[in-house]
Amino acid sequence: MERAEAELFTDAGNDAVVRLPGRRFPGVLVQGDTLRIPSADVAELVELCAAGDLEEARHAASLLQDELGAMLQRTPMLSTPTESDTPSSRNHV
Template sequence: MTDRIVQLLGSAGNLALVQLPDRKYPALSIQGDSLKCLQETVEELSGAIESGDAEEVSYPLRELVEQVALMVASYEEMSARAERGLPYFKAT
């Protein structure tokens, strides 16, 4: 293991914006329990797709879209507060 200094730029709920050494843009750190919930939603969606039941797909798909959208919005808001640019073009 190498000791490296990581700068905390902001936090929101179970998410944190961190600057890793030698990286141009900050990273989004997610708590393990939130990561596990995201994985379970993906698995639920996968199972619903495999079952072929379109109604079963709807809920986990919406949940996944909402979870990822919240992460992206948090990343963008924390980056703006920390006066950091985004590693992608943000559509308006």
């Protein structure tokens, strides 16, 4: 195990926003028990799709999108990134 100091941008709750050394952008540290909730939501979504219940699947997907969107809104960008500057648009440290 390696110990490292991290910058904490929010309260140290179930989904704290932190930036690790050497990283340009902060990330969301989600506690394992909290991560089970969206994981269960995805499992429910898969079951609903398999059963052909698209109306309920859309509803479940919408709730999941809201939940993940709320986490994203807590993540401050240290600058105003361009599309080519965002973490998802390129492979960087």
